[in-house]
Amino acid sequence: MTLLEATKVRHFFGGLCAVGDFNLDLHAGELMGIIGPNGAGKTTVFNLITGVYQASEGSIRFKGTELVGKTPHQITALRIGRTFQNIRLFRDLSVLDNVRIAHYAQSNYSPLEALLQIGRYRREEERIIENSQRLLSIFKLETLAGETAKNLPYGMQRRLEIARALAIGPELLLLDEPAAGMNPNEIDQLMEFIQWIRQEFKLTLLLIEHQMKLVMGICERIKVLDFGETLAEGPPEAIQNDPKVLEAYLGEGPIG
Amino acid sequence: MSAMLRNHWDGLLEQRWLLPVLLAIGFVLAFAIPEYNLLNKYVQLVLMYVGINIILAVSLNLVNGYMGEFSLAHAGFMAVGAYTAALLTMKVLPIAAYPGLFPLAVLAGGLAAAFMGLIVAVPSFKVRGDYLAIITLAFLMIVKSVIENIDYIGGPRGIPGIKRLTTLPWVFFWVVVSVWAVRNFVYSKYGRGVLSIREDEIASDLMSVNTRRVKFLAFMTSSFFAGIAGALFAHLLQFISPRVFDIIKTTDILIMVYLGGIASIGGSILGATLYTGLMEILRPSTVAGLLSWLPEMIFDPLNEYFIRHLGVWRMVIMPLLLVLVMLYWPRGMMGLREFRGFIPRRDREAHHRLKTLEKQGTP
Amino acid sequence: MSDGIVYWLQQILNALQLGSIYALIALGYTMVYGILTMINFAHGDVFMIGAFFCFLAATALGLSFAPTLLLTMLGAALLGVVIERLAYKPLRNAPRVSAIITALGVGLFLENFTLALAPYPKHIPPLLENVTWNLGGVSVSSLQVIIIFLSLGLMIVLDYVVHRTPVGMAMRAISWDKTFVPLMGIPVNLIISITFAIGAGLAGAAGTMYALAYPVIDPYMGIMVGWKAFISAVVGGIGNIRGAMIGAFILGGVEIMVAAFFPSTYRDFVAFTLLLLLIVIRPYGILGQPRIQKV
Known part of the structure; x- marks a missing residue:
């Protein structure tokens, strides 16, 4: 096919x-x-x-x-996910947030639900964190979730970029x-x-x-x-x- | 010792009862202070200005700090909110008969400003950086120019005689709402979208973030609260004119944001409070009052050559402060950091639990 | 000549006078942008300081026109270099936003500092004997002629410097590539200082001429004129020197036309709307080239 x-x-x-x-x-x-x-x-x-x-x-x-x-x-x-020739992470954000951001399209709650923290907001946020942590542990980055992306060594940045690309599913x-x-x-x-x-x-x-x-x-x-x-x-x-x-x-x- | 204190402090922040209790105390104080004159009128007035400036700084930080764009339009949004609300209370709503309609006017000011924010967001799809700064500045100038050319709203002379409807409880209410809303926004998928735009817009788009929608939301939220602040400001100052909302007003807010720290709600609150306080302290009358205990021999020449001219010189200090902050402290006091109490528990735990593992060894 | 033609010739002359002052200031914006890709928001206030230097030279020193102009240009050039060294140089590798904010702060500082020293508007004494000629109904003043031709002269000199001298070549090289040019032995810091000096010097000249044409000056006069000059630079394609000159005359013409047909309070509105539309539709201006963003 x-x-x-x-x-x-x-x-x-x-x-x-x-x-x-x-x-x-x-x-x-x-x-x-x-x-x-x-x-x-x-x-x-x-x-x-x-x-x-x-x-x-x-x-x-x-x-x-x-x-x-x-x-x-x-x-x-x-x-369709992708990585970049010269790494393009969100450098000043945490490792966890790098992966969480890529869940944007796969998470489903409205701006109003976000502003008032009602409805699907809580459940979806928890799901995003769970899935991000799962991806990070696959890439052996789970212990660095709170680290700023730019502080990672080069090899880890490459791994994080793939993890982030996988987060879009x-x-x-x-x-x-x-x-x-x-x-x-x-x-x-x-x-x-x-x-x-x-x-x-x-x-x-x-x-x-x-x-x-x-x-x-x-x-x-x-x-x-x-x-x-x-x-x-x-x-x-x-x-x-x-x-x-x-x-x-x-x-x-x-x-x- | 300090570690123990810190633990207690962190433990306290985890308590679920803390926020409602603090809010209740805040509201009781906001009602009691003017009612029983717990503070003198001048201090009450300054408190209200601090509150309005917190709303302005927190909302501008959303666009300039979190999103990393450089908007100079904030005073323009403020003007839209101020004029809308003032026209409503003076010409439309029967405020004289029923002052309880004031919140409606404030809300309308916020909504009108949010609508303008929608318009300013459109060019931000295509341009960034310096060019967006120019666009927002052009918007500010156009708002001012349009107001100057409409006689119905007073033209360049402005609107005098606005009723003083802004009270301490109302200011406190809107400070709470703006901080709460911006905080909720920032710690949602939309807020993370805003952050990713600051870091790398193209990568953000390629990680499925709908950057246009996120920009719309950020500009609208930001300008909505600027409009609210403008409406409160108009009904406190009791006089508005196009000159009140010029580039100098925007610069004021910029200093608060960058002094306090970009991408930090706690920083904006700190920046707005410190800056407003500093500017009040530097007033000739305040300094004269503070130094009045000095013997006349010293006080009189000091007053003659220094204190009396502070009114002008504090305007010199203000931009100098901005330049110094940029040169030596480019991210401000709390740049990219946040007061723990504002970070949702879920976020803290997700970052924190794993961070502690790090100490046990990294693979 | 018919009244209509006389009227329009008069307007064109006014547009030329306004345009040449805008052009002198616009050159500073465009040169600095070309070399540092930074918008020097304080540039309009350097123009204002130029006008105040002119006031000082003419009143305190009692100088005549030529030495006043020279002294003003030197003073403004020095100010430009000092601003660059103290405020912008430390931020050369910082995020762009920091530099914009700093420039705004410097501008506001210059305004308020001048205001603290000179709280009331100042009157410039007439440095030149102003003769008005009547050419077939069109009134031409000697001041207008001097402003237009002096500005054109300065622009020709600048164009020569930028395109025909080693310093100009170094400027263009730096604006082309900032990584490798220093490796070629070009003293980047010196060239940047020279760029600021020339830009500020021209703004100083504009300040003098503006002060002679509109002899009441105040510390906030630089804001609007500075912005108009900036719009001129954008119209012509920022970073492009000849574009800045063309843009300035276009804006001067548009403003005079607007003032001829509408109440004069609409001038700013039209100018800024023009800027807004241009940035959205053709951000690289008339002579600029669109840049392709690499991914």
């Missing part, structure tokens, strides 16, 4: 074409990787899917719903360079971890990554992008040996 489908998506910055002709067909439960040289429009694609940028042309559908024209929070509320999770700044050992752990949350949260995953070890290690399908256009697509083995890819992006010789 197709979960996310993009057809003929184009995007311009001013007159500059950032994404030429982007097509994607992501199946439910799949783990797909996007690779490509710097400036290939990978992050732009994420921004187009999540509504940060509006596609100039084309259509992006999630479970049959058109995403082009929707605002980021509407798209997120359809249960995603079916589809977009990870933008999750292994950035990690050593090979940490990458191994991350690979295991990604597989685990995929099972645990029944996720479909789309990830951008430069670390070939991670991409080749866990992705079932890989898409090679250049100016948003698909240069090649297929399972890791096929990509590793695709002459077009080798020439255009990876240079001479085999990769691994």
